[in-house]
Amino acid sequence: MPNVDKLSRRPMEYLWETGVAPLTVGTAFFLLGTADLLQRILPQTDLAQQGIKWLALCFVVAVLWGMRSIKDRVVSPRGGYVELEPSQPKWLLWIVLPTLLVSLLLVYALNPVGSPPGHSLLDNDKLIVPGFAVLFGVISLYEGQKRKMSLLLAYGIYLICLAPLIWWLPLSATERFGLLKAGTGGPLAVFGTMRLRAFLKANPKPVDLVTRG
Amino acid sequence: MEDVDRIIHEPARLTIMALLSGAEEADFIFLMRETGLTKGNLSSHLGKLEDAAYIEIEKKFRGKIPLTVLRITPKGRTALRSYRKQMNSLLREL
Numbered sequence: 001m002p003n004v005d006k007l008s009r010r011p012m013e014y015l016w017e018t019g020v021a022p023l024t025v026g027t028a029f030f031l032l033g034t035a036d037l038l039q040r041i042l043p044q045t046d047l048a049q050q051g052i053k054w055l056a057l058c059f060v061v062a063v064l065w066g067m068r069s070i071k072d073r074v075v076s077p078r079g080g081y082v083e084l085e086p087s088q089p090k091w092l093l094w095i096v097l098p099t100l101l102v103s104l105l106l107v108y109a110l111n112p113v114g115s116p117p118g119h120s121l122l123d124n125d126k127l128i129v130p131g132f133a134v135l136f137g138v139i140s141l142y143e144g145q146k147r148k149m150s151l152l153l154a155y156g157i158y159l160i161c162l163a164p165l166i167w168w169l170p171l172s173a174t175e176r177f178g179l180l181k182a183g184t185g186g187p188l189a190v191f192g193t194m195r196l197r198a199f200l201k202a203n204p205k206p207v208d209l210v211t212r213g
Numbered sequence: 214m215e216d217v218d219r220i221i222h223e224p225a226r227l228t229i230m231a232l233l234s235g236a237e238e239a240d241f242i243f244l245m246r247e248t249g250l251t252k253g254n255l256s257s258h259l260g261k262l263e264d265a266a267y268i269e270i271e272k273k274f275r276g277k278i279p280l281t282v283l284r285i286t287p288k289g290r291t292a293l294r295s296y297r298k299q300m301n302s303l304l305r306e307l
Binding site for chain 1: 224227228231232234235236237238239240241242243244245246247275278280282293297
């Protein structure tokens with residue numbers, strides 16, 4: 001008898017296997033993070049500081065458009081076309097809500113009510129961003145262990161190792177968030193590229209499409 | 214056992230329904246790849262599922278390439294859910 005639960009997860013797994021999803025998410029995060037980090041070396045004028053943010057957003061839109069095009073023209077003819085449901089209530093319930101809850105608890109724990117200004121841990125913002133890195137790392141480790149995915153486990157360990165670096169470097173809050181975004185997105189984009197390459201190698205263009213076009 | 218939905222009970226059709234339940238829509242190539250069925254075999258099973266109104270089949274073009282898009286209907290989702298419930302209770306009774 002077919003395993004219905006396992007099969008119903010296949011469309012989502014397929015999109016990750018093709019590499020398009022991690023490549024898109026990773027590149028978007030990397031671009032946004034890099035823009036935050038570049039603000040440090042750019043002139044401290046409104047034009048330069050805002051311009052780099054808008055430029056990064058434009059690049060993200062271009063990446064989204066480009067990935068859509070790759071999915072339609074390159075991936076779908078080889079492995080098939082799949083569109084996931086717009087909302088995944090289960091996913092929201094089990095991943096996003098606990099993440100938000102833990103983040104809120106973290107913020108409250110680091111910034112106790114009534115603490116004098118300059119004395120709470122939140123005021124120097126050094127621990128918040130590494131805290132997020134640890135949180136994402138723990139989620140990746142949990143999911144990797146649950147799904148028996150060694151790469152996800154390695155990603156979780158990497159994120160936990162990234163946390164002390166974010167804490168140690170002399171950066172502003174924005175730059176720390178930038179480093180977190182670029183640090184999480186970069187490896188994801190590389191992983192996506194490798195996956196896409198492997199997928200294209202394993203699934204050559206169908207003959208009828210080659211002759212037609 | 215007589216009440217079991219025979220349309221879904223067939224392993225290939227159950228596989229198709231389970232795959233489609235995890236997506237908003239998928240195409241023929243994806244189903245062929247995932248089920249390992251031949252074109253003709255898959256078409257025949259899809260026809261039966263469409264006749265029972267468990268899935269919708271839409272034929273369209275992406276550029277010059279024909280695309281057969283398949284979607285599970287609300288009726289199909291309900292049928293899959295009740296089939297699973299039924300099978301679970303049957304297995305418990307055994």
